Amino acid sequence: MAQRLVLQRLLALPTRGPVASHGRAFGTSAGRWSTFNVQDGSDFQDRVVNSPKPVVVDFHAQWCGPCKILGPRLEKLVAKQDGKVLMAKVDIDDHTDLAIEYEVSAVPTVLAMKNGDVVDKFVGIKDEDQLEAFLKKLIGA
Numbered sequence: 001m002a003q004r005l006v007l008q009r010l011l012a013l014p015t016r017g018p019v020a021s022h023g024r025a026f027g028t029s030a031g032r033w034s035t036f037n038v039q040d041g042s043d044f045q046d047r048v049v050n051s052p053k054p055v056v057v058d059f060h061a062q063w064c065g066p067c068k069i070l071g072p073r074l075e076k077l078v079a080k081q082d083g084k085v086l087m088a089k090v091d092i093d094d095h096t097d098l099a100i101e102y103e104v105s106a107v108p109t110v111l112a113m114k115n116g117d118v119v120d121k122f123v124g125i126k127d128e129d130q131l132e133a134f135l136k137k138l139i140g141a
Contacts, residue, residue, distance in 0.1 A: 035075050035087040044098055048088045049116040054138045056087045057111040059104045066125045067108045074110065077131050084139050112138040 038044045048055045058074060060067035071089070078087040092099040092107055102111060102118070112120035112134065120137060 034078050034081070034083055034085070035089065038088050038090045038095060038098070040095070041097060044088070044090070044095075047086075048113060051086060051113075053083075054085045055113045056085060056135070056138065057102075057113060058087060058089045059092055059099055059102070059107055059109040059111070060089065061092050061107050064107045070108045070110075070125050073128060074131055077128065077135055081135060081139065085135060110134075114138065 036047065038048070048057060056074065056078060058067075058071060060071055075087060078085055090098055092104060098104075102109075106123050108125065109123045110121065111118050120134065122134065126134070
């Protein structure tokens with residue numbers, strides 16, 4: 001009985017933003033869709049190498065402590081760019097071939113790519129000011 005009451009209360013709560021016909025809330029913010037996980041090599045080719053927009057590629061691992069700090073920080077700053085840049089997340093344990101191809105020897109490694117070419121790179125953790133400068137240089141702002 002108590003569970004039913006809790007469920008009824010939860011279902012009665014208003015959702016924020018527009019609601020799709022299947023009941024899930026969604027937003028139209030460009031930042032929300034600017035970060036994606038790479039699924040495989042052809043996905044990387046399609047969404048990163050062939051991207052018309054600049055792409056930040058975050059090579060990371062689940063077991064990497066600094067990656068857990070850098071990833072969300074970088075995602076937040078990419079989302080603030082209003083769709084001018086995309087962010088691809090590549091787990092090196094799942095995509096060893098990509099890590100080898102892009103000479104990733106430590107994580108986190110972050111690449112800046114434009115027109116399929118690596119134009120900048122850093123290894124390790126950076127503070128927000130350094131990340132903003134990295135993004136501005138990539139975007140050309």
